[in-house]
Amino acid sequence: MLNISDNSVNTEVAFNGFNAFHKTALSPANRMFTRWLLAVAALFFIFMFLPWTQNIQSKGKVTTLQPGQRPQTIQSTIAGRIERWYVREGELVKKGDTIVNLSEIKAEYFDPDLVQRTNRQVAAKEGAIASYSQKVQALNEQIKAMRSELEFKQQQLANKIRQSEFKLASAEADYQQAIVQDSIASQQYNRAKSLFESGINSRTKMEDKQAKLQETSAKLISAQNKVQEARQELEIARLDLNTVRLSYNQKIAKAESDKFSTLSAQFDAEGSVNKLRIQASNYEQRSQFYYIVAPQDCYITKAIKPGIGETVKEGEGIVTIMPADYELAVELYVKPMDLPLVNLGQEVRFIFDGWPAFIFSGWPGQSFGTYSGEVVAIDNMISANGEYRVLVSPHEHAEKPWPQALRVGSGAQGIALLNDVSLWYEIWRQLNGFPPDYYGEDTTPEEVKEKGNFEFKAPAKSIK
Template identity: 45%
Template structure:
């Protein structure tokens, strides 16, 4: 009886193909060692925005107040300028409903005071002009009087000289008449007549001298009066000038008070505009942390967050310090977004599925709190577009593409613990420099 199990178990009579398979695998392995392998660095990060204005913005209360009306709820989409909620005042200094109007009335009152002082300055200026004119007139009168007295003095001095000459002549005649009388040549009557003429000449000279002295005294008194007039008018002018400067100072003070009150009016009006919290940009309102009506907000307190609807997405990746020299601006990075399926071949990025190409545009020189260096990656417009459904904060795994090397070199590098080859990115600037050379 022939046993079929024997033929199935024992293959001693069959031809073996192990050797063929061994050489086939060996040759395939050797060929594989010479296949290209793309060196890379694996990094992690998250989705962010290229511009600060497109990142989620906090909604803060600009002033302390009480919530009196909500216009939105969590998840609502709003347009820029839409009113989100309305506040009412809680500070005693701003409770007056007529606060702006009353402050404007204070401004008008201060302007009236300033106008009064300006009118007073104008009046003082007119007074100064009038006093200066009166002083000049008075001084001219005094000068004319002094001139008249000087002329009078000249005439009286001339008269004094004439009386002096006349007295000398009378004195000579009296002396000759006395001698003739003593000699008996003339009568006593003639001698007495000559004596009377001599006494009259003496009296006339004395009277003339008195007139000259009186005129000189009048001149001196008039000069003193001139000085007194100057002093008197200077005092009056100084007093009015002081009042004018005081009014000017009050005008400046009023201008300062007016500016201060106008500033308060502007602040009050601006504060009234802050009772309505509006959306700073188009987006979705999320994370509202205040509920109901009547809750009190502090100055600058966070109310919620608004997430922009239009965002230029970017990826923030974090690089180890040891790998930092291998990453440059313009370097290609393959991104794998959380929630999007991907099949990744580390050494063959072009053969991977579910990866999206990006480009490094910035590297921070300062280390982050997590001990890594941050780089910013944007979408590569020349390759497959990033998925439109990604959201801010989505986790990202990145593969920074380095040099293409054979597989045997990569195995040898890893066995010896060597770092990847240093990678230089050919930028537009360097290309231009090479062409110039």
């Protein structure tokens, strides 16, 4: 009855006629459970060999592709007081539209005619520069006249020197003649005296010769005095020439000194004019900052200083805006271990907050509600949260465009797709904490097998 013998009696006995056999027979449910258990085990075994797409998941937020398209704060260029608002929060304004009007709060800018008065100061300084220019021109003419006069004086004195030289030469000639005549008169007197003493000539002739000698001696002295006088006149003429040169050189030097002083004053005035012009330009430019205008087409999001009469400091935020035209992007943060797996142009799938989605991260083809993007920028420096920032823009050839109602700041979850591996391998990798497979393009299957599937690569799987 235990059915343990090779000689079975099951074929000889009619079990249907005995109630005991019905009560001890196995239940059909047990056999069904065994069959289901075997089927589930077979399915699980088959399921473990299904393909699984490795991926990197990261949370981020929606931002803009260009920095100038992101939300920004408009600061006040000058310190002032709010007088009037021309917009309201949420309003669309065009580039150049006035947002708010400020009034001056600094005492040095209270004068309403400050620009005009500064311009008049500039005009006055320019007149002074013109006067200095005229004075410099007059001094140049004066210097030119003095040099011409000096040249004339030098020629005049040079002529006088030549006249003195001629006079000296004539006096010296007369002096030489007087010397000769005196010598002749002396000889004649000596002969007449000798003849008188010999009794040949009379006393009268001797006295005549004596008188002649005295006359020639007087002429000799007179000629000598004239030579000395001519020499003194020549020296005086030469001294006059040197004196004239020194005098006119001194006058010319003084005039040039006055000229350079005038030029210095002119340059100083020109510097003052330039400074006043800069001030006038600054005042005029400052007056334009009383009206804060929109830098681009944008929406007014929030007024930071809403009250009329409130004062703002230089560089203090006064209103925040959101540009009207922008290109959306997603800002993700990946761990340093996953950074080598991310490349420029790599496809990333997104789930946006507020949009329903049905996700199988390992089977992206079976997912619903995801949006496609591609990596356009990767930071080279780690962020403050210890991860690297990755910027992803909409995919150019995506079948499904990003939602039109998507706004900057919305949450997003990104899934970067990598290799296709078996499910059992992915479970084993996750349990051991290994990174995803990262093969190089030139890595052969033999090398992958030898390295135990841990040689890193940067694949970018595209999902259709």
